[in-house]
Amino acid sequence: MAKHIFVTGGVVSSLGKGLTCASIGMILEQRGLRVRLQKFDPYINVDPGTMSPYQHGEVYVLNDGSETDLDLGHYERFTHAPLTKDCNYTTGKIYLSVIQKEREGYYEGKTVQVIPHVTDEIKAAVGRLATDDVDVVIAEIGGTVGDIEGLPFLEAIRQFALDVGRENCLYIHLTLVPYLKAAAELKTKPTQHSVGALRQIGIQPDILICRTEVSISSDDKDKIALFCNVERKAVIEERDKQFSIYEVPLSLVEHGLDDILVKRLGLRAAPLDLSQWSEMVDRIMNPKHEVRIAVVGKYMKHRDSYKSVYESLDHAGIAHRARVLVVRVEAEEVSARGAEALLGGVDGILVPGGFGMRGIEGKIEAIRFARTNQIPFFGICLGMQCAVIEFARSILGLDEANSTEFDKTTDHPVIALMENQRSVQQLGGTMRLGAWPCMLAPDRLARRAYGAEQISERHRHRYEFNNEYRKAFEQHGLIATGTSADGVIVEIVELRNHPWFLAVQFHPEFQSKPTRAHPLFRDFVGAALQRRETSRA
Numbered sequence: 001m002a003k004h005i006f007v008t009g010g011v012v013s014s015l016g017k018g019l020t021c022a023s024i025g026m027i028l029e030q031r032g033l034r035v036r037l038q039k040f041d042p043y044i045n046v047d048p049g050t051m052s053p054y055q056h057g058e059v060y061v062l063n064d065g066s067e068t069d070l071d072l073g074h075y076e077r078f079t080h081a082p083l084t085k086d087c088n089y090t091t092g093k094i095y096l097s098v099i100q101k102e103r104e105g106y107y108e109g110k111t112v113q114v115i116p117h118v119t120d121e122i123k124a125a126v127g128r129l130a131t132d133d134v135d136v137v138i139a140e141i142g143g144t145v146g147d148i149e150g151l152p153f154l155e156a157i158r159q160f161a162l163d164v165g166r167e168n169c170l171y172i173h174l175t176l177v178p179y180l181k182a183a184a185e186l187k188t189k190p191t192q193h194s195v196g197a198l199r200q201i202g203i204q205p206d207i208l209i210c211r212t213e214v215s216i217s218s219d220d221k222d223k224i225a226l227f228c229n230v231e232r233k234a235v236i237e238e239r240d241k242q243f244s245i246y247e248v249p250l251s252l253v254e255h256g257l258d259d260i261l262v263k264r265l266g267l268r269a270a271p272l273d274l275s276q277w278s279e280m281v282d283r284i285m286n287p288k289h290e291v292r293i294a295v296v297g298k299y300m301k302h303r304d305s306y307k308s309v310y311e312s313l314d315h316a317g318i319a320h321r322a323r324v325l326v327v328r329v330e331a332e333e334v335s336a337r338g339a340e341a342l343l344g345g346v347d348g349i350l351v352p353g354g355f356g357m358r359g360i361e362g363k364i365e366a367i368r369f370a371r372t373n374q375i376p377f378f379g380i381c382l383g384m385q386c387a388v389i390e391f392a393r394s395i396l397g398l399d400e401a402n403s404t405e406f407d408k409t410t411d412h413p414v415i416a417l418m419e420n421q422r423s424v425q426q427l428g429g430t431m432r433l434g435a436w437p438c439m440l441a442p443d444r445l446a447r448r449a450y451g452a453e454q455i456s457e458r459h460r461h462r463y464e465f466n467n468e469y470r471k472a473f474e475q476h477g478l479i480a481t482g483t484s485a486d487g488v489i490v491e492i493v494e495l496r497n498h499p500w501f502l503a504v505q506f507h508p509e510f511q512s513k514p515t516r517a518h519p520l521f522r523d524f525v526g527a528a529l530q531r532r533e534t535s536r537a
């Protein structure tokens, strides 16, 4: 029977609960256990797919096409747990299901209520992951204890232990222990209050993970343990990491977390093996090279809007033992100040995905700069669409070329709405989503990078390369080097006579791991490194 770990957060948001859950998953996997991870988000949107990146950061896409919270990206980067639509529930998704059932007469005339109907729905969602082939299900409850909208989730996980037995459940609470400079001391009171609020709901945490800037003294740990009614050795410190998020699991293990988890849940686990992970972290801490990559996008001020892209660049750096310095460039700035001023010293330019008109011309200018200056270029989704527009305007002489997303009546719709998107009215979950196979042409950058003829990558878009122009593009040197299995949809384009210019309609950033960099990111950063080294020689 699967065991359950529930992770809640207190004091403040943005404590890195997702990272902590991912780290716990990774630690348990390294002790030979089979884990699943799941996130509950208390907001009312059915999924984050309809939210602006400013609201909630990146929308993370799974193989099955689910549009999910970006914490699921951490889960996939840290563990091998397969993720599906059952791994991310929002209040909206839970209620949608309850209301649909009510309309179908499922509740047989009963008054439908938060307790038990909504809480039952939440418990069923947790249970769905606890299949025979799973040892531990880790469920992260989004938000902070004390939020009104989080209450049904906390109530549900409280009840869950009654259903499956308290001994089969473990509650972990992640809190902040702030350091007050003026007093030169750490403050445990917010943690006490947060645990107090949790206990009022009926949940006594078994383990506290305390985020802190400085080391927590033994006395402070005693105090936290006593006031929060938690075993002393289960007060675990999680210090801010200087170099990389990938250090988190190592430090949790140093503080004994894996043994506590295994003992408390009565798991039969193998000895810990962190050798591969430690080697990877060592590469991060001791880079031998450095490379500057500009990411030219629209939501640059929000730290998390291109989360997986930044992570993938780091992974590529790890593969080359290089520190990747990311220069975040607001696309509109490129239009205002010119490409040379903003992109002059960079070794590679990446234009990621996006929606809407704002910043498009700046992205196109950045791509022109990369193309004409032989700077390695990597375009992703909207980045590929912009590369196609740029080429059409500059090389094919189609001055008005555009995507119909930005100019519905353009004479040259080199990027156009996909056939099956034309009748779509509703916004949520209606794009081309999830994993699709892609065939790679021989002897091209993509094929060499992947080392395979057929690959699978995840999508999230409505527009695509317009095949009416394919011949003209190819005759002039922008070649389709990856297509859908039937050869119809262009998924990858590459430029001839350029050191590395490649753009993809899919989102490779969703399949990169720190221990296994995505081949396209790896080769893009490799090309940038080469440019840097030859230009310095």
Ligand code: GLN
Pocket (backbone or CB within 6 Å): 352, 353, 354, 355, 356, 380, 381, 382, 383, 405, 460, 461, 462, 463, 464
């Ligand atoms: N807005 C473009 C489309 O819908 C690109 C989407 C993306 O970059 N994810 O096709």
